[in-house]
Amino acid sequence: MRAALALFLFALLALGPAAAQEPEGLGTALQALAPEEGTSLRAELIPLFLVVTVLSLAPGLLMMVTCLPLMVIVFSFLRQAIGLQQAPPNMMITSLALFLTFFVMEPVFTTAWEVGIEPLRNGEITEVQAFDAVIVPFRSFMEARTHESTLMTLSEALPGRWDGVSDDVPLSLLVPSFMLSEIKTAFQIGFAVFLPFLVIDLVVASVLMAMGMMMVPPAVVSLPFKLAFFVLADGWTKIAAALLRGYAG
Structure with a gap:
């Protein structure tokens, strides 16, 4: 539960203030969630799935x-x-x-x-x-x-x-x-x-x-x-x- 709530706070900080302060903030945040070179798509989808779950x-x-x-x-x-x-x-x-x-x-x-x-x-x-x-x-x-x-x-x-x-x-x-x-x-x-x-x-x-x-x-x-x-x-x-x-x- 502690890790999930910490992840929820991190998601709010990553997405909320950036999107509110500048127009390209949301795009930058979404690019940050995109998989990097050399990493598997599954490894990147698991944190994203956890963020969406906690937000729900x-x-x-x-x-x-x-x-x-x-x-x-x-x-x-x-x-x-x-x-x-x-x-x-x-x-x-x-x-x-x-x-x-x-x-x-x-x-x-x-x-x-x-x-x-x-x-x-x-x-x-x-x-x-x-x-x-x-x-x-x-x-x-x-x-x-x-x-x-x-x-x-x-x-x-x-x-x-x-x-x-x-x-x-x-x-x-x-x-x-x-x-x-x-x-x-x-x-x-x-x-x-x-x-x-x-x-x-x-x-x-x-x-x-x-x-x-x-x-x-x-x-x-x-x-x-x-x-x-x-x-x-x-x-x-x-x-x-x-x-x-x-x-x-």
Whole structure:
């Protein structure tokens, strides 16, 4: 995993800045990937295949070490609690979660660039050293958000991988513990989000039953009231701000 992530960083450095700074940068990078004289095509294709494979894993890597899963889950719970199936659509929810994730993770990204990627570009450190430096701010972010109970439960499931005492938690344990902790927190927030809308549904259902209108679906009648309540409370902004405050400090 370490070698793959180091290769991913090296690919971004080789292709990204060169193509952005000068028009011939992309052509130069592609020429660098071409096989040299005296080397076999198979030997040159293997690194290229690894680069493309790691780049395809970038979205998964983003979800593993950032707050994106929590954002997406909470917004999905919110949409379901309101009673809307396709508004806002999945693409809009994902886009909003991505930008909020960037807002939260920007200090981590900046630190990772300054301590790892920029020295690598300048030739001051190797790819492995760059990965070790880049992962430090992400490790600090994940450790601050990981529940101790989740970490210990996973550690006890496979004893011998971590002693449970040292501060150097292996990434193979820290990353899944962080993801499970974020999912748990997201479900807790989703439960709190559901409650006020559930109260509206129960009140509307009770009124309809008292009026003898048992054939009318309560969800259809309660939807306008839930929308009005959510709009008047400026719900999307309030929930987004609450999620951001959860990552403050």
